[in-house]
Amino acid sequence: MLDIRLELTKEPKEKPAKGAPLKFGHIFTDHMFVMNYTEGKGWHDARIVPFQNISLSPAAMVYHYGQEMFEGMKAYKGANGEVFLFRPDMNAKRTNDTNTRLCIPHIPEEDFVQAVSEVVRVDQDWIPTDEGTSLYIRPFIIATDEFLGVAPSKTYLFIIILSPSGAYYASGLAPVGIWIEDEYVRAVKGGMGFAKTGGNYAASLIAQVKAHDGGYSQVLWLDGVERKYIEEVGAMNIFFKIKGKVVTPALNGSILPGVTRNSVIAVCKHWGYEVEERKVSVDELVAAAQNGDLEEVWGTGTAAVVSPVGKLRYKDEVMMIGGGNIGELTQKLYDEITGIQWGKKDDPFGWRVQL
Numbered sequence: 001m002l003d004i005r006l007e008l009t010k011e012p013k014e015k016p017a018k019g020a021p022l023k024f025g026h027i028f029t030d031h032m033f034v035m036n037y038t039e040g041k042g043w044h045d046a047r048i049v050p051f052q053n054i055s056l057s058p059a060a061m062v063y064h065y066g067q068e069m070f071e072g073m074k075a076y077k078g079a080n081g082e083v084f085l086f087r088p089d090m091n092a093k094r095t096n097d098t099n100t101r102l103c104i105p106h107i108p109e110e111d112f113v114q115a116v117s118e119v120v121r122v123d124q125d126w127i128p129t130d131e132g133t134s135l136y137i138r139p140f141i142i143a144t145d146e147f148l149g150v151a152p153s154k155t156y157l158f159i160i161i162l163s164p165s166g167a168y169y170a171s172g173l174a175p176v177g178i179w180i181e182d183e184y185v186r187a188v189k190g191g192m193g194f195a196k197t198g199g200n201y202a203a204s205l206i207a208q209v210k211a212h213d214g215g216y217s218q219v220l221w222l223d224g225v226e227r228k229y230i231e232e233v234g235a236m237n238i239f240f241k242i243k244g245k246v247v248t249p250a251l252n253g254s255i256l257p258g259v260t261r262n263s264v265i266a267v268c269k270h271w272g273y274e275v276e277e278r279k280v281s282v283d284e285l286v287a288a289a290q291n292g293d294l295e296e297v298w299g300t301g302t303a304a305v306v307s308p309v310g311k312l313r314y315k316d317e318v319m320m321i322g323g324g325n326i327g328e329l330t331q332k333l334y335d336e337i338t339g340i341q342w343g344k345k346d347d348p349f350g351w352r353v354q355l
């Protein structure tokens with residue numbers, strides 16, 4: 001159990017007005033959680049302080065070798081003002097899976113959840129309530145040793161910032177176009193693909209720019225060895241409905257084990273769908289699209305929630321899905337997942353955590 005010192009801001013900021021359009025990740029709340037790690041001492045000095053810049057040596061290791069990790073979570077406000085988190089234990093566990101890969105010291109899972117809960121509680125008035133909005137939570141850890149050698153740092157900062165946000169895609173729930181990348185790759189088995197670390201996203205930027213230039217909003221990655229099997233999208237996992245079955249790439253070490261991915265699989269099974277977690281080749285996908293078997297495509301992610309995909313491009317092939325409209329199952333999944341998150345629907349899985 002952390003002993004968290006609380007220093008409240010003397011200059012509260014203006015909150016976004018109800019009904020005003022909220023973009024994703026541009027505005028930050030009044031406070032943040034901070035905790036230090038020092039070798040020999042462990043994690044210490046847990047505190048919630050006014051949101052502020054941090055000062056680091058330009059030699060801090062995170063700037064040079066990218067030893068860092070991050071998580072993405074959300075807080076929601078229910079109809080009677082209750083504050084909910086969604087499966088925070090999954091993020092706590094994934095944090096330590098990432099930490100293991102990046103040689104970052106573990107944070108006890110209960111301390112992680114306590115830190116998130118406390119800072120959200122302090123800034124709960126910032127949780128937006130308009131349809132499709134939430135308080136995005138960004139926990140992250142950075143290596144802070146002042147040292148230019150390549151080695152695990154001996155000191156770290158764990159910080160949690162909060163951002164009242166709208167939909168991740170500017171288009172909201174309108175289906176997005178996705179570019180299947182056949183030149184660059186994101187990750188390979190044995191690398192960091194399963195970990196939530198900035199390097200994976202830095203590696204994705206060049207293809208994202210290429211996709212944007214081609215008029216697409218995201219990149220769908222193929223495996224790093226054969227460039228044949230579907231892996232994940234830049235900011236989400238990917239699902240297909242093929243001849244009535246729900247199909248998604250199996251977790252293979254280079255794919256992020258998404259919390260929303262896991263939840264969507266559980267909900268689909270609960271509804272009686274056959275769900276296949278397996279290798280999906282791009283050739284199978286193109287063939288399914290050509291012969292009309294590819295019924296729906298959607299992405300899942302904390303930020304992206306359940307996002308319909310209306311168009312896929314692979315080399316010279318452009319595949320339109322569902323006439324560019326949101327699919328029936330995709331819409332149902334969006335309604336179910338957000339309904340559970342917002343406290344509007346029953347939570348048969350016990351995923352919702354009320355603060």
Ligand code: COI
Binds near residue numbers: 234236
């Ligand atoms: C999330 O969905 O929370 C993520 O961390 C993805 C990020 C690229 C926005």
